[in-house]
Amino acid sequence: MQAPADETLIARIARGDRLAMQVLFARHHVRVYRFVLRQLGDEMAAQDIIGDVFLDVWRQADRFEGRSAVSTWLIAIARFKALSLLRKRREEKLDDETAESIEEPSDDPELAAAKRDKGEKLRQCLAALSPEQREVIDLVYYHEKSVEEVAQIVGIPENTVKTRMFYARKKLGELCRMAGIDRGWP
């Protein structure tokens, strides 16, 4: 039996179908969670946010117009919530304990990654990118979003998506070179 498409699930959720909600949640919650966790670096907050994201889906399913893929819609909601929380946290001046729980990118990837293998160094360098650069790389490589979908999620023109991705990769190459990996570019 073929699994129902996300759009079918959304239509059923709009009619109050709890089972459809559970299926949609099971299908997408891990990826949405990882996306939010990469933004926040806080597991508890990321879990709270995905609960909120899917509750929004329950409330707004009847307003979903199908202009984007359901997964894109979910990530757009999650991104908005994560950024709102980050903004709020900045305003509240994070207390030291919470600040310590957020993984900060290494200031010196060369030092931190010197004794590790190439893959691990590369992952360290990925972590050292700015939040905007990390976000676009995650959306393209891990969440498999097209240029148009990234533009929808982030709210920027498609050409900006392409150049942002290019410069994120370029920065990654620079960080790798500093960490002792010569990839031949840039």
Place this chain on the structure above:
Amino acid sequence: MTQSDAGPEQRPNIEPSEIMTLLPWYAVGTLRRRDRQRVEEALRNDPDLARQADLVREELAETIRVNESLGAPSARVMDRLMAAIDAEALAARKRSSPRAVARWLTSLIAGFSPRTLAVAASIATLAIALQAFLLISMLTKPHSGYQLASVEGESHGRGTFAMVRFARQASAAEITKFLESYQASLVDGPKPGGLYRVRVALTSLAKEELGRIVQRMRQERIVESAEPTE
């Protein structure tokens, strides 16, 4: 996030080729067919671009590894979500039940043809008029049925009567019992001074006989005063 935060893409002196910017999407397989064909063609003719594509695949693999290492959220998230959904559904049902009845009525009426509506309105008008008539009839006709030994409208009828004032503390049950024991009935009152007109017999009794009855009544605990009357 603002455009200025993104910084590097605004550097004017570095202009990547368009094909190069498309490589990440090519590697993932999310390019439109036309763009994919352009990239494939460029890769065949440009060894530098092919090397770039290898770097992209390397980044892709490590990005997936980083994300996969993040694990999954607790199963409690689903439980909390479903509990929140149940709570919302319950609250919505409570809010909407009167509105649901109104919506049902509205949709029912909307389903009728104008002719049906006109007939229904006529029947409703008739029913209201009939109901009003019945109510007026009930209010204006003399009472019938059980009336606690008090028969209004017969205060000036035949029989023998006495004016009785009951004690303030006398209960309705005591007065009823009193009337039963004398086979009497209240026919009017209370009049000024708290007096009740009581029929002590359906026939006209002799004055002496009425005097005896009244005398006996005066001995009752619940009677303050009793006098013969016409």
